[in-house]
Structures are given as C-alpha cells and as structure tokens.
Amino acid sequence: MIPSKRLRDLAEFFGSPMLLYSLLPVLVVVSVIGTLIPQGETAAAYAERFGGWSRLLLGLRLDDLYHSSGFSVLLALLGLNIASCTWNRRAACARRQDVLLTHVSILLILTGGLVTAVKGERGDLPLTVGQTRDWIESGTRVVGLPFTVRLNKFTVERYGSAGNHLSIACPEEGWAETLEVQPGQSVRLRSADVTVKVLGYYPDFVITHEGPATRSQAPNNPALRLELRDKQGTQKQWVFARFEGFHATAESRYSFSYRLEEPRIKQFVSELEILEGGVSKARAFVSVNAPLRWKGWTLYQAGYDEGNPDYSNLLASWDPGVPWIYIGSFLLCLGLAWTFMKGAATK
Amino acid sequence: MNLNIFNLSFAAYGAALAVFGFAYLAARPRRQRTAWWILAAAWLLQTVFLAMRWHESGHVPLSNQFESLAGMSWGLAALAGLFRRRENEAWLGPAAAALCLLLLGICVLLDRSIAPLVPALQSNWLLFHVAVIMMGYAALALSFLASVVYLAAYGTKAGHESAQAVDRFNERAMALGYLLLTGGIVLGAVWANEAWGSYWSWDPKETWSLITWLVYTAALHLRRTHRWEGRRMAWLSVAGFAFVLFTYFGVNYLLKSLHSYAGAR
Ligand code: HEM
Numbered sequence: 001m002i003p004s005k006r007l008r009d010l011a012e013f014f015g016s017p018m019l020l021y022s023l024l025p026v027l028v029v030v031s032v033i034g035t036l037i038p039q040g041e042t043a044a045a046y047a048e049r050f051g052g053w054s055r056l057l058l059g060l061r062l063d064d065l066y067h068s069s070g071f072s073v074l075l076a077l078l079g080l081n082i083a084s085c086t087w088n089r090r091a092a093c094a095r096r097q098d099v100l101l102t103h104v105s106i107l108l109i110l111t112g113g114l115v116t117a118v119k120g121e122r123g124d125l126p127l128t129v130g131q132t133r134d135w136i137e138s139g140t141r142v143v144g145l146p147f148t149v150r151l152n153k154f155t156v157e158r159y160g161s162a163g164n165h166l167s168i169a170c171p172e173e174g175w176a177e178t179l180e181v182q183p184g185q186s187v188r189l190r191s192a193d194v195t196v197k198v199l200g201y202y203p204d205f206v207i208t209h210e211g212p213a214t215r216s217q218a219p220n221n222p223a224l225r226l227e228l229r230d231k232q233g234t235q236k237q238w239v240f241a242r243f244e245g246f247h248a249t250a251e252s253r254y255s256f257s258y259r260l261e262e263p264r265i266k267q268f269v270s271e272l273e274i275l276e277g278g279v280s281k282a283r284a285f286v287s288v289n290a291p292l293r294w295k296g297w298t299l300y301q302a303g304y305d306e307g308n309p310d311y312s313n314l315l316a317s318w319d320p321g322v323p324w325i326y327i328g329s330f331l332l333c334l335g336l337a338w339t340f341m342k343g344a345a346t347k
Numbered sequence: 348m349n350l351n352i353f354n355l356s357f358a359a360y361g362a363a364l365a366v367f368g369f370a371y372l373a374a375r376p377r378r379q380r381t382a383w384w385i386l387a388a389a390w391l392l393q394t395v396f397l398a399m400r401w402h403e404s405g406h407v408p409l410s411n412q413f414e415s416l417a418g419m420s421w422g423l424a425a426l427a428g429l430f431r432r433r434e435n436e437a438w439l440g441p442a443a444a445a446l447c448l449l450l451l452g453i454c455v456l457l458d459r460s461i462a463p464l465v466p467a468l469q470s471n472w473l474l475f476h477v478a479v480i481m482m483g484y485a486a487l488a489l490s491f492l493a494s495v496v497y498l499a500a501y502g503t504k505a506g507h508e509s510a511q512a513v514d515r516f517n518e519r520a521m522a523l524g525y526l527l528l529t530g531g532i533v534l535g536a537v538w539a540n541e542a543w544g545s546y547w548s549w550d551p552k553e554t555w556s557l558i559t560w561l562v563y564t565a566a567l568h569l570r571r572t573h574r575w576e577g578r579r580m581a582w583l584s585v586a587g588f589a590f591v592l593f594t595y596f597g598v599n600y601l602l603k604s605l606h607s608y609a610g611a612r
Contacts, residue, residue, distance in 0.1 A: 017572065024565045031558050035551040035602055066549040113547070122544065159463045267466045288466035289542045300544040301466075315544045325546055329533040336526040343522060 014077075015084030023078055030074065034065040067117070079110040098342060102335030105328045112324030122317040125299065127151035129310040132275065136316045145316065146295050147281065153271040154312040156304055163261040164224060166239065168196065170254050181224070193231060194254075200225040205240065212238075218309040222260040228252075268304050270312045286314065296320075350459060352396040353417075357455075359389030360424075360448045367441035376437065383431070383440055389447075390424040397421060404461040409477040410468055412599065413457040418478065420450035422485035426523075430489065434516050438500075442492040472538035479534055480556075483527030484591055487563075490520035491588035494581035502578060514577050517584055518570060525563045532556050551602040555594040563587050 013019070037057065038045075046054035046063060061068035082103050086093060093100040121143050123136030127150075134148040168189065169176035175191040183201040188194070204215040205223035212225070222241040227234060239258035267287050274282040274294055284292045292299040296318055303313035363386040370378035397417065400408040408414040427443035493516045501510035535553070540546040547553060566583040569575040575583065 017568070020568065021565065024561050028558050028561050031554050031561075034549065035554050035598075039549065066554075116546075264463055265466060266463065267469065289470040289472075291541065291544070298544060300542075302544070317544045319540075319545075322540060322546065325536065329536065333526070333530050333533060336529055340522050340526050343519065 011084040011087055013084075014080045015086075015088040017085075019077070019081050020085070023074065023081060027074055027078070030065070030071065033062065037062050037065070039066070040064055072117075075110060075113070079107055082107055098335055098338035101331055101338065105331035105335055108324055108328030108331065112321040112328055114321070115324055116319050116321030120317070120319040120321060122315070122319070124302070125149060125314040125316045127270075127312055127314060128308070129154055129312075145297060146276075147297075148275040149299065149314070149316075150273040150275060151270055151312055152273055152283070154304070154310060155269045155271075156309065157266040157269065158263045159266050160263045162219065162263065164198070164201070164222075165259040165261060166196070166224070166226075167257040167259075168194070168254055169256075172253050183224075195229045197227040197229070198224055199227050199236070216309060218307065219260055219262065220307060222258075224258055226256075228254065268301050268312065270301055270314060272299065272314075352392055352399065353459075356389050356392035356396055357448070357451045359385060359392055360420075360444055360451060363389055364441060364444040364448055367444055371437075371441065379437065379440060382444070383428075386424060386440060386444055387428065390421065390428070393417070393421050393424070400461070406464050406468075407474040407478075409473060409481070410464055411458070411462070413454050413459050415477055415481055416450055416454050416457070419481045419484050419488075420447040420454075422482040423447055423450070423488055426482070426485050426489055426520075430516070430520070434512060434519070436493075436496075436512065436516060438492075438496045438513075439516075442496065443489070446488060446492060467542055470538060470542060472534060472541065476531060476534040476538050479527055480531030483524050483531050484595065486520050486524030486527055487584075487588055487591050488524075490517050490524055490584045493517040493520060494584040494588075497581040498578065498585075510577065514580060517580055521563065521567065521570075521584055521587070525560075525567060528556070528560060528563065532560060552594070552598050555590070555598050559587070559590040559594050562590050 038049075041063065043054070043058060046057055050057055057063060061070065065071055086100065086103050121136070121138040123138040123143065125133055125136055127133055129151050132148050132150040134145045136143055136145065164181050164183075165178060166181050167176065167178040170192065173192060177189050177191045179187055179189070179196075181187055181196065181198045183198045186195055186197040189196065202212060202214040202221075202223040202225070203217055204220040206213055206215045206221075212223075215221075219241075224239050226237045226239060228237060235252060237252065237254075237256065239256045241258050241260045269285050269287045272284050272286055272292060273280055274284070274292075282294065286292045286299055286301050288301045291301070298317050298319075300315040300317070301312070302315040305311040305313075363382050366378060366382035366385055370376055370382060397408050400414070404410075409418050423443055424447050427439055431439055493513050497510065497513045497517065501507055501513065532553075535556070536546040539548065539553075566575075566580075566587055569583060570580055
C-alpha cells in the first residue's frame with residue numbers, strides 16, 4: 001500500500017521530532033500545574049483559596065486537569081506522534097526492534113488509559129455490618145453490580161491494645177504521678193501509700209436506667225471506674241478521657257486526669273459475602289492491599305469511620321484497561337532493557 | 348534500634364573520601380585502590396545495618412524517608428562499584444563517596460526510629476517498588492555526578508579523549524537510571540492497582556515521577572537521535588536530576604500526597 005502524498009505529509013508532521021520536543025515540555029508544564037492546584041475540590045473551596053481567579057480556574061477545568069479534554073488532546077497527540085514516527089521510520093525500525101518494541105509498548109499503555117477512561121467503572125461501596133448493596137455510583141451514574149455484597153463483620157486491628165494513662169495528684173501532700181493502668185488491675189503508687197484499682201473500662205460511657213453502661217466498643221467517650229485505697233479507707237471515682245482537666249470531687253483529697261491512647265492502626269478487615277440471586281457464592285476477607293476479585297470486579301478496602309466501628313468503606317472497580325497497561329508496561333521495561341544491553345555490548 | 352553500625356559505616360564512608368582526597372592531593376593515584384577497599388567495607392557495614400534493621404522491624408527497611416535515603420546511598424555505592432569495573436574513572440570513587448556521605452548526613456537529620464507499618468504499606472510490592480526506584484535514583488545520581496565532573500573539568504575543552512569517556516559514562520548511567528525509573532513507576536502502578544483500586548491516580552508523587560520520566564525521555568532522545576553530547580548532555584542530566592530531587596524531597600514536604608506516609612511526619 002502506498003499512502004497518498006497528503007497522508008504522507010500528515011504522518012510527516014505528526015511524527016516529527018519537532019512535535020515531540022514541543023509536546024514533552026508542554027506536558028511537563030501542564031502536569032506541574034496540576035500538582036500545584038489542588039485537584040477535585042468543590043467550587044466553594046476554590047473560591048475561598050483563589051478568590052476571583054477561581055472562575056477562570058474552573059472554566060479551564062484546572063480543578064480536574066488530568067481528566068480534562070485539553071489534557072486528553074495532549075496525550076492523544078503524544079500517541080499520534082509515536083505512531084506516525086514509527087510509521088515514517090519503519091525501515092529503521094526493522095533494524096532497531098528494541099526501539100520499535102519500546103514505542104509500541106507506550107502506545108499500548110496509552111490505549112489502556114483510554115480503555116479505562118471510556119469503559120472503566122469505579123465507585124464507593126459503603127456498608128455497615130449486616131447491610132447489603134449491589135450498586136455503586138460511578139461518576140454521576142448509578143451502576144449495578146452483577147452480584148450483591150454483604151458486610152458480615154468489620155474489624156480495625158491495632159498494634160497492641162489501647163493504653164489508659166492515668167494521672168493522680170494530691171495537692172495537699174504535694175505529689176503527682178502518672179501511670180498506665182489496665183482494667184481489673186491494682187497498682188500501688190510510688191509517691192504515696194495509695195493503691196488504685198480499675199474496676200471497669202467504659203469505651204463509650206452512657207447513663208442508662210440500669211446505671212452506667214457502654215454504648216459501643218468504640219472509644220467515643222472513654223471512662224474508667226476507679227477504686228482508691230489509702231490509710232483513711234476506700235473511695236470510688238469516675239474519670240473521663242473526653243472531659244478536660246482534673247476531676248476533683250469535694251470529698252476527695254485527690255484529683256485525676258485520664259487519657260486514652262489508641263495504638264496505631266495495623267489493618268482494616270471486612271468480612272464480605274458475595275450473593276447472587278440471593279444465594280451465597282463466596283465469603284472473603286478484604287483488607288488494604290488484599291482486594292477481592294469477582295466477575296471482573298475488584299473490591300477494595302478503602303476506609304473506616306472513627307465514630308462507627310461497624311462502618312466500612314469499600315471501593316468497587318471494573319477496569320478493562322488493566323491488561324493493556326500491564327502488558328504495555330512489561331514490554332516497555334523489556335524494550336528499555338534490550339536497548340541498554342545492546343549498548344553494553346557495542347561499547 | 349542500635350545505631351552504632353550505622354554510625355560506623357558513616358565514618359567509613361568518610362574515611363574512604365579522605366583517602367580518595369589524599370590520593371589526589373598527594374598525587375598518589377595508587378592509593379585510590381585503598382580508598383575503594385574502604386568504600387567496600389563501608390558498604391558492607393551498611394548492608395549489615397540494613398539487614399539488622401530489616402530483622403528487627405520485621406519489614407523491609409524502605410518504609411520511610413530515612414530508610415529509603417539510606418537505601419539510595421547503599422545503591423549508589425553498589426552501582427559505583429559495578430561501573431568501576433567497566434569504566435574506571437578517577438573521579439568516580441571520590442564523587443560517589445562524597446555523595447553517599449552527604450545522603451547519610453541527611454539521614455542523620457531524619458527520624459531514625461522504627462515504626463510499625465501503616466496498612467497501605469503492608470505489601471511485598473513495597474520492596475520491589477521502592478528498591479527499584481531508589482536504585483534508579485542512584486544511577487541518575489551517578490549520571491549527575493558525571494555531568495558535574497564534565498562541566499567542571501572539560502566545560503571548555505570538549506573533544507578530549509577523557510572528556511569523551513566521562514560523556515559516555517554519563518549516557519550509560521542515565522540509560523540505566525531511566526530503565527530502573529521506568530520499572531519502578533510500573534511496579535508502583537501495579538501496587539496502586541492492588542492497594543488503591545487504580546493503577547494511576549494523578550497523585551502528586553506519581554505525577555512528578557511521570558514528569559521526571561518525561562524529562563529524561565526528552566534528554567535521551569536528544570542524546571541519541573540528535574547527538575546532544577558533552578556539555579549539552581551534561582546540562583540535560585543536571586536538569587533531569589533537579590526533577591528527581593523535587594520528586595523525592597519536594598513533593599513530600601511541599602505538596603499534599605497520598606504518598607505522604609513515606610515522608611515527613
Ligand atoms: C518524533 C517522534 C519520535 C522519534 C523520531 C523517536 C525516536 C526514537 C529513537 C531513534 C529511539 C532510540 C534511541 C536509541 O537507543 O538509539 C527512541 C527511544 C525511545 N523513545 Fe522515541 N521517538 C519518538 C517519540 C517518542 C515518544 C512520544 C515517546 C514517549 C513519550 C518515546 C519514547 C521513547 C523511549 C521510552 C525510548 C527508549 C529510551 C531511549 O533510548 O531514548 N519516543 N526514540
């Protein structure tokens with residue numbers, strides 16, 4: 001096939017090094033701009049930060065720059081550049097198969113990006129324990145899943161258990177001491193002949209008809225019930241982590257302060273069940289870095305809620321671009337390694 | 348964590364640099380061999396340190412800026428040793444030792460304590476992704492060093508035979524660094540697809556690594572298809588390395604990023 005002269009001229013233009021050396025700096029500058037302007041915030045947030053400029057900024061789609069049509073045109077031109085220059089230099093490419101492989105693999109990657117953008121679906125899948133859901137909001141559309149997801153259990157694992165830091169002071173005798181205590185444990189103070197016993201730990205303290213209780217296991221309002229024994233006898237005392245300052249009661253010689261230190265989070269684990277037509281098909285644990293794949297969809301552990309220990313935010317994604325990206329990326333590395341080895345052999 | 352071995356390897360890098368300096372100033376080039384041996388000892392000590400830290404923390408020591416920077420200097424010394432076998436340049440040893448020393452000096456200023464891994468980092472991809480990127484940065488640093496040497500020594504007398512050797516070294520190091528950078532970004536994309544549910548999120552760290560990649564893509568094209576050599580090549584490499592530095596340090600401190608667990612806390 002001999003392309004017409006018009007086509008040849010077009011390929012000549014789009015495959016020219018001039019276009020490459022114009023596109024690369026433009027892509028660099030535009031990409032930098034996208035990292036300086038926070039992406040994907042609300043119009044109000046931009047108005048607050050940029051004042052009158054925010055209208056222009058939103059008009060130019062700089063709030064979602066990498067998904068704007070302008071940026072897509074730049075990427076398309078880059079792809080066209082590679083394709084045309086490969087075509088124009090096809091004779092040379094036969095001699096430099098490593099270079100051909102490299103350029104073709106970048107085309108595969110760009111294609112993968114396009115497939116993801118056009119056909120991919122992705123959205124939050126928030127669930128509380130016991131709830132089911134079979135749809136997500138992908139962008140502005142509601143997309144049905146070909147199965148139903150139920151959250152059976154959600155656990156936030158931590159490194160070690162929470163530390164109850166209790167400070168006790170006796171202004172009268174002029175001492176103060178901080179210690180770490182565990183429920184059920186008795187500790188003798190170092191500063192005075194006083195023993196503290198933790199009678200109970202209430203992570204989410206409330207008063208009910210039956211008396212003090214805990215509403216949940218989440219540390220929303222942590223409280224300790226203490227028993228103090230000194231030479232004068234025994235007294236009981238409540239301390240609360242959320243209420244600032246020292247707790248002093250008129251009849252007590254001591255004052256207290258209580259701080260609950262939660263250890264760092266180790267992992268969030270959702271126990272999921274997949275249902276199809278009401279029938280249970282699979283059970284799986286999903287945690288960060290360990291998603292669940294089902295019928296072309298992938299379910300990820302995305303987040304949790306400090307205040308609600310039964311709430312798990314999952315993310316569902318269906319992305320047919322991934323194979324293109326993976327194959328293209330692998331071939332790109334192969335092509336570059338090939339070129340590098342060639343260079344090592346000739347020099 | 349016992350930091351004695353770290354300090355010892357730090358001191359050994361310093362000793363290597365001192366002997367390199369002596370070899371040059373006293374015009375005793377044969378002393379270079381001694382200095383290389385000391386450099387090798389420093390690198391071995393550093394290897395022991397990293398292995399101990401790996402063992403003690405239970406995770407690969409590439410999980411925060413201290414660890415990745417230490418890893419980068421380890422990779423730099425290793426690559427310098429490998430390059431030396433092909434192109435034994437007199438400047439290579441002292442320049443590599445000096446840069447290792449500088450990187451470890453910055454390490455001393457960072458938080459060196461061991462912290463348990465946050466959920467996002469609990470993955471085997473951590474090792475592959477960060478190790479490959481750090482080796483890539485190390486190779487690009489070698490290209491940068493060659494460029495500085497070129498500009499300082501041959502800025503005005505190109506065409507010299509030894510100038511050509513430095514220029515060739517520069518290109519080899521950049522090509523290797525570019526290969527590793529590409530591999531590291533690809534591994535990051537695979538990991539992101541496992542952990543965040545998307546292989547590319549245009550997070551600032553990702554975007555800046557792509558920007559750096561584009562800069563080196565331009566540099567290598569100019570070099571290979573338009574024969575930019577010598578001074579021009581050296582300036583390309585210096586510019587490229589500025590982008591590496593911003594991607595590595597700047598993004599952590601100046602931009603908000605999903606990657607921020609790896610940076611300053
Ligand atoms: C004007 C169009 C282009 C021409 C004429 C061209 C030419 C070349 C040549 C001749 C090489 C081999 C260099 C060598 O090893 O001797 C090469 C390598 C490469 N090209 Fe292109 N290229 C073009 C566009 C692009 C584009 C748009 C990209 C992607 C952003 C790209 C990415 C690469 C990569 C990654 C390499 C391997 C690294 C290297 O050796 O430079 N090229 N290109």
